[in-house]
Amino acid sequence: MSNWKKQLVDGYYAFRDGEFIKQKALYEELGTDGQAPAVMLIGCADSRVDPTDIFNAYPGEMFVARNVANIVPPCEDDEAYHGTSAALEYAVTVLKVKVIVVMGHESCGGVGGCLAGMGDAPIENFVGSWVSLLNPARDKVVATVSDPDKRQHALELEGVRQSLQNLMTFPFVKAAIEAGDLSLQGAYFSITKAELHMADKNGEFHPV
Numbered sequence: 001m002s003n004w005k006k007q008l009v010d011g012y013y014a015f016r017d018g019e020f021i022k023q024k025a026l027y028e029e030l031g032t033d034g035q036a037p038a039v040m041l042i043g044c045a046d047s048r049v050d051p052t053d054i055f056n057a058y059p060g061e062m063f064v065a066r067n068v069a070n071i072v073p074p075c076e077d078d079e080a081y082h083g084t085s086a087a088l089e090y091a092v093t094v095l096k097v098k099v100i101v102v103m104g105h106e107s108c109g110g111v112g113g114c115l116a117g118m119g120d121a122p123i124e125n126f127v128g129s130w131v132s133l134l135n136p137a138r139d140k141v142v143a144t145v146s147d148p149d150k151r152q153h154a155l156e157l158e159g160v161r162q163s164l165q166n167l168m169t170f171p172f173v174k175a176a177i178e179a180g181d182l183s184l185q186g187a188y189f190s191i192t193k194a195e196l197h198m199a200d201k202n203g204e205f206h207p208v
């Protein structure tokens with residue numbers, strides 16, 4: 001068996017004989033009755049920032065959508081394929097989650113790519129096109145943070161703020177918030193320190 005396949009299968013056996021056994025009743029209930037998570041989390045696809053690990057979440061607790069650089073695009077009414085927007089719509093209109101958390105993280109490759117100009121013309125690939133969504137946040141950071149070494153961290157935070165603003169462009173999100181049924185929350189995770197930061201109402205991030 002190839003190394004990656006052995007790693008996957010061994011991991012599955014460890015899960016099946018360990019965590020699954022411990023939570024067998026919960027899995028059976030969730031499999032039969034469906035999910036009702038209170039939290040939607042939009043995070044980065046980065047392998048170092050698994051939201052269910054970071055929040056110690058049980059199966060069924062957290063509806064997670066991960067993409068490059070944890071970006072929420074603006075609501076676009078076209079015929080393109082919007083994976084993150086579809087997950088968002090399902091979470092809000094069907095699952096009726098209580099909060100949407102957008103979580104950025106330390107040393108984000110997508111954020112670094114945006115800073116390096118991947119999202120500027122000529123755009124050559126899907127990642128470049130995707131991270132160009134961060135260009136408005138990038139321009140703001142470049143204009144306000146003079147030290148280039150501090151721009152990565154600043155854009156990791158500013159990208160979360162921009163995604164929170166973009167969430168409000170979705171009519172179903174805006175309606176749920178106005179009805180008092182939904183909240184938005186910005187978060188940031190430092191990998192090296194396992195430190196979680198939460199944004200306050202002014203968009204400033206503080207360790208919890």
Ligand SMILES: [Zn+2]
Nearest residue numbers: 044046108109
């Ligand atoms: Zn990332």
